[in-house]
Amino acid sequence: MSHELLTSAEMGEADRLTIAAGPTDGVGLMRRAGRAVATEVLSRYPSAAHVHVLCGPGNNGGDGYVVARILAGSGVATTVWTSGPPRPGSDAAVAAAECPIKPRPLSDFDPGPRSIVVDALYGAGLSKPLSGEAARAVNLAAKLHLRVVAVDLPSGISGDSGKVLGTSFSADLTVTFARKKPGHLLLPGRERCGEIVLADIGIVAEIIARLQPRTFENGPALWLRDLPVPAIDAHKYKRGHVGVFSGGPNATGAARLSALAAARSGAGAVTVLSPGNAMQVNAAHLTSIMLRKADEAADIEAFVGERRPSAFVLGPGFGIGEKTRAFALALLASGKPAASTGIDGLVFDADAITSFREAPDVLFEAARRPDAPALVMTPHEGEFARLFADIADDNVSSKLDKARAAAARANAVIVYKGADTVVAAPDGRAAINSNGAAWLATAGSGDVLSGITTGLLAQGMPAFEAACAAVWIHAETGRRFGPGLIAEDLPLAMVPVLRELVAAGGGRCSTALER
Ligand SMILES: NC(=O)C1=CN([C@@H]2O[C@H](COP(=O)(O)OP(=O)(O)OC[C@H]3O[C@@H](n4cnc5c(N)ncnc54)[C@H](O)[C@@H]3O)[C@@H](O)[C@H]2O)[C@@H](O)CC1
Ligand SMILES: Nc1ncnc2c1ncn2[C@@H]1O[C@H](COP(=O)(O)OP(=O)(O)O)[C@@H](O)[C@H]1O
Numbered sequence: 001m002s003h004e005l006l007t008s009a010e011m012g013e014a015d016r017l018t019i020a021a022g023p024t025d026g027v028g029l030m031r032r033a034g035r036a037v038a039t040e041v042l043s044r045y046p047s048a049a050h051v052h053v054l055c056g057p058g059n060n061g062g063d064g065y066v067v068a069r070i071l072a073g074s075g076v077a078t079t080v081w082t083s084g085p086p087r088p089g090s091d092a093a094v095a096a097a098e099c100p101i102k103p104r105p106l107s108d109f110d111p112g113p114r115s116i117v118v119d120a121l122y123g124a125g126l127s128k129p130l131s132g133e134a135a136r137a138v139n140l141a142a143k144l145h146l147r148v149v150a151v152d153l154p155s156g157i158s159g160d161s162g163k164v165l166g167t168s169f170s171a172d173l174t175v176t177f178a179r180k181k182p183g184h185l186l187l188p189g190r191e192r193c194g195e196i197v198l199a200d201i202g203i204v205a206e207i208i209a210r211l212q213p214r215t216f217e218n219g220p221a222l223w224l225r226d227l228p229v230p231a232i233d234a235h236k237y238k239r240g241h242v243g244v245f246s247g248g249p250n251a252t253g254a255a256r257l258s259a260l261a262a263a264r265s266g267a268g269a270v271t272v273l274s275p276g277n278a279m280q281v282n283a284a285h286l287t288s289i290m291l292r293k294a295d296e297a298a299d300i301e302a303f304v305g306e307r308r309p310s311a312f313v314l315g316p317g318f319g320i321g322e323k324t325r326a327f328a329l330a331l332l333a334s335g336k337p338a339a340s341t342g343i344d345g346l347v348f349d350a351d352a353i354t355s356f357r358e359a360p361d362v363l364f365e366a367a368r369r370p371d372a373p374a375l376v377m378t379p380h381e382g383e384f385a386r387l388f389a390d391i392a393d394d395n396v397s398s399k400l401d402k403a404r405a406a407a408a409r410a411n412a413v414i415v416y417k418g419a420d421t422v423v424a425a426p427d428g429r430a431a432i433n434s435n436g437a438a439w440l441a442t443a444g445s446g447d448v449l450s451g452i453t454t455g456l457l458a459q460g461m462p463a464f465e466a467a468c469a470a471v472w473i474h475a476e477t478g479r480r481f482g483p484g485l486i487a488e489d490l491p492l493a494m495v496p497v498l499r500e501l502v503a504a505g506g507g508r509c510s511t512a513l514e515r
């Protein structure tokens, strides 16, 4: 498995453990890292007129000296520009001594047009904003439209947060080692990395496992074994029954999008719970989806008792206010142990999130009660800030940190949406999604996501895995569909994606769909 993501501290530890286990030493790892980068440069740019290798003072620079040595040895015209010599006695100093090219000062960096830049200034050890001669090199490479190959990370990008510190290179290709880092997937880092190549430098899976990583790239490897497939003796209620709350007569579409998505994702039965005054309009637009009136919290209790739904989604198009809060709290009090007819999972989206902006603690307290059903909340950036204002305002934390802090506080799986959606669980696990596309930025797209999540929860998939699977399936569908996508297309367009997942071993572990 290579879907773990390592922080810079974890990567340093992996490095240390590998060296301690022998026989490879630090210089050995550095030689492998540099060779991996050089191999990519040689295969992608076989006719490059000139390669400029920019070497910083640390181990990232050390990798750069290895690259320069191999390129020069292969007959490529190579210049080394350095921002400072490596610390005497360091691995990088050994690599520099082995490099036959006399380095020139980075302040004189003067590349010709059409040359290639290998950026080995700073990687995991970036500790302050890029400035001075490094910033000048960034500007020059951009001005001349030079191809940039970044070693480990584009200099200026934080590997832990994906943030730009000062300024950064925009690479065409980034070669990183052992495992990706969160900054390769979180924006804006992901955009600045270009294509990412993961090179094996001999840090083995057993070493990574010892670190017990808690952060992952979202993909089937994380949840395929839990993806529900119907048993041979399935009947519709065994496949899970979803309840979806509709808004009033002028706001019913969002609930129907969610309902359809829940049904397509395999829930055996779906009921739209509608205010009395919206029954007509809902009835006119529903076929396989059932319909039932629900005007007050007592109606939920009756529905739960009679029809045994296993999961609900509240929020899409529902409206903001007291009724929403009452429904949300009634649902959170309908967990299994309290009543044998209780429900397993809840998804709160959109208005169900916004309705608690003045009293988030009331929601969190209800979600923390031991009998509460598993809760997934799916805020976009604006909704996130309404519920977790202090966490959202923290300019230092990454999106990953923020989603984790929110999940712990709310005792809920948080799907912090966007182009780099982060899914975080209260137990500290988190996954960053990277397979989406901007075609998904269309009204109602989020309603479909909450429906898929609820459909999977209703079939018994654990909450973190259900949320990760829903986010990936939604993103994959949008990416494949491309131009012209509207939310109505998503439920049907996800069928081929589901079919492939089931064929790849849904319900069993398989890596066939790993991208
Ligand atoms: N950890 C590992 O397992 C491996 C690491 N390797 C390389 O080692 C790199 C990490 O090496 P280091 O920890 O030495 O870190 P870096 O080489 O990224 O940077 C460290 C040095 O740069 C200085 N520095 C940081 N930001 C600066 C800024 N903006 N302006 C000026 N100076 C700045 C620091 O004070 C320190 O002297 C990785 O990115 C990777 O390229 C590879 O050799 C392979 C194995
Ligand atoms: N640029 C983007 N790239 C990838 N996915 C995106 C992008 N913009 C939005 N999305 C996804 O589309 C969905 C939009 O949801 P949301 O903001 O709730 O919209 P709506 O309320 O209109 O349904 C989310 O799943 C989000 O992650």
Ligand SMILES: [K+]
Pocket: 060, 119, 120, 121, 122, 123, 150, 151, 152, 153, 154, 155
């Ligand atoms: K770099």
